[in-house]
Amino acid sequence: MSKPEREVRPTGQEAERSVRFSTVSDMEVEPLYTAEDLPGGAEERIGLPGEFPYTRGVYPSMYRGRLWTMRQFAGFGTAEDTNARFRFLLDHGQTGLSTAFDMPTLMGYDADHPRAQGEVGREGVAVSSLVDMRALFAGIQLDRVTTSMTINCTASVLLAMYLAVAEEQGVPWTALGGTIQNDMLKEFIAQKEWICPPEPSLRIMIDMMEFCSREVPRWHPVSISGYHIREAGSTAVQELAFTIADGITYVEAALKRGLSIDAFAPRLSFFFNLHNDFLEEVAKLRAARRLWATIMRDRFGARDPRSLRLRTHAQTAGVSLTAQQPLNNVVRVTVQALAGILGGVQSLHTNSLDETLALPSEQAVMVALRTQQILAEESGVTNTIDPLGGSWAVEALTDRIEAEARTYLARIDELGGMVRAIEAGYPQREIAEAAYRYQQQIEQGEKTVVGVNRHQVPEERPPDLLRVPLDLEGRQVDRVRRVKRERNGTAAREALARVRAAAESGENLMPPLVAAVRALTTVGEIADVYREVFGVYRDPAWL
């Protein structure tokens, strides 16, 4: 956004340090912001908390009404290992669960598949069948917690398993609250976990949205995620723009399916990254809410206020953590979490200080959770709603990020929408370009990473890390083989055939999936049906 020349600059007479004053996303910022930086209509654009366009927050009372949900992502080893970590977190005051699955589960392979070798239970929990899912939530009443599941191309299978576990616990589906990530477009853009190409992936997603709006009304069937886009190296503006563009695509697909906007839009949720640049992140979250509310109202004709509200989870930026002087990561996470809180998030994960080298240890997880509790209960920032609202710098940055995101949205519309843009490699290339530029800026010392390119000290790398034993893989392989051996083979085959028939006919996949997981068919077997019916997507390997 170009700025008008002014006769009197408030500063500029004094000498400044000879650095470029720019955000972590490389956006140059002014030395000082004043009322002149907010063009006409600012009052309407800023508004009030809980009112359109929700710049100041989605609820009128924000954290005075209810604190954000402290939701630490956890998962490793077997279902029993992760179940123990869940109980540890709940015992220490965490208020919601968040499940990390291992790579084979995320990619649709059972533990005994050759491609799973070396990956079982390493960076998430291994779940191949309903037997694992039961163990994962053993002793946790599913109507007493809300659960987030970070899973995408196999999300339909894991949701079916969660529903089956609830049924076994006697919990009605209408009492289940939680979120499944299920955001496939950002997989092709950034996280790169997929089975089939974008179009059928989108169809499975919409099946889940349609099914949940009918049967699991408190569930969020998609979490539209910028987090991974940012981790892959995007700027803050790209993160925002690509996420909103993905959201637009899902809304269009659901409308095309015949759902009415206000029937599903209130259950759409979001997930953003919290990087180091404090004001940029606050502004990004505020711009996100305003942009989404405006698009939902003006482009899609949503009327229910709940359809207009962008409710979001956020996680501190994994990519900002350093292996060097790891204690410094506690400080980074604190600043990032504070940006999330002052940006008005509904749910938050704070990273652990040792995550650049391994899964977090119990002690590191505790510090991360305590960081949120200190911000919530000691810092006082929750006492006032949107305390940064009306700051000239924050509002001007919010305007600018929104405007730049709109430019990207227009470009994506020109390309024919996000699916076409992805097929053309457009967002992937934009992100790779930004990531390379940032790396060069670090190497040239233009951007500082404390302990990495400035303020280094000689140090030994820490030995005290959480290790996932290599023999775990063998145990998990035995377990899934036993399930396949001991189940009723005929029932399993018939259940899989019904999944295939639904995949081929276009009938909603969820009812046959719930039946299939009850019959103990596995993640890998169902993913194989998807591979056969829908085809396999391969990485175009753009540089």
Add this chain to the structure above:
Amino acid sequence: MALSGRRLRVIVAKPGLDGHDRGAKIIARALRDAGFEVVYTGLHQTPEMIAEAAVQEDADAVGLSILSGAHLTLFPAVIDELRRRGGGDIVVFGGGIIPESDVAPLRAAGVAGIFTPGATTQEIVDWVKTNVRPRGG
């Protein structure tokens, strides 16, 4: 490089199911900008696929990137597959989320260079210049 009459050829590969390709792409680009011939395999490669590509492309080195913790299984598997195809002299280096205690076993398995979080592209370019020579020359 000039002596051999051709530029060094490096395969940059992502073994396993891990989709974190930010690092691999940055390294591939930095090596290319430094004058090497670079082939990027893309994601989700098996050790067999990587070794096959390295031999087919007549690579001098293979750079592996993995962030899912499967390096202890997959790095040695790539080296085994290279040997099986007569590519045992292709230099293998790699990086990712690799704890200190995994460095020695990876070296013992034949991984010649190991880069951990915070390594710069310049360090990696310099390492390749020093440690990789044209094969069979």
